[in-house]
Amino acid sequence: MANIPFDIVGFDLDGTLLDTSGDLAAAVNHAIGTIHRPPFPVGAIRPFVGKGAKVMLERALAESGGCDEGLVAQLLPVLLDYYQQNLAIHSIPYPGMLAAMDALDAAGVKLAICTNKAERFAVPLMHQLGLADRFASIIGGDTVGIAKPDPAPIHAMIERAGGGRCIFLGDTINDIAGARNAGIPSIAVSFGFLDGPVEHLNADAVIDHFDELVPMLERWGAN
Secondary structure, eight states, X not given: OOOOOOSEEEEOTBTTTEEOHHHHHHHHHHHHHTTTOOOOOHHHHGGGOSSOHHHHHHHHHHHHTOOOHHHHHHXXXXXXXXXXXXXXXXXXXXXXXXXXXXXXXXXXXXEEEEOSSOHHHHHHHHHHTTOGGGOSEEEOTTSSSOOTTSSHHHHHHHHHTTOSOEEEEESSHHHHHHHHHHTOOEXXXXXXXXXXXXXXXXXXXXXXXXXXXXXXXXXXXXX
């Protein structure tokens, strides 16, 4: 295997490592169902995802009949409680992700996560999928008291993974801007929870499938 010029490959979680849309949709539908609004199909929920549970709920309420602060305050705890009890029913790794992880492991590259999902959801989710031990660090949106695009959680991810040169993968502007603010290169994934064209994220590179990741990193080392 060619040299990979990174000690750590960092990942966002929702929409990057895992397709969590099924479980997020179930939580949204449970919450809005308590006020007798009809459920959304999973595909319709995907555009609501990517900027946190509160924004996801606000978007769902606005689309299903109207949103106000009182409804959000009433339903957000309902959504979060349901989600905490049902983290990994439908959530799955994106195609090629596990093989890419194996190849990076074999090359001696550490894996890490920096997500804006709260730690109380992110860490149990990875444990329930049997993947937590594959990552040298898992940083949630509340781990260091501030979330991406602030660079602090990405710096914490790198430090807790042992330090070194890092590249970061994500699917939203919070991810790519967070990497830029942290002074590290970024790769955008076109298959995630995008709210616009992937090119608009202005990442250093784009992949359409995890099969492309390791060859891209090898080419990075050759340049």
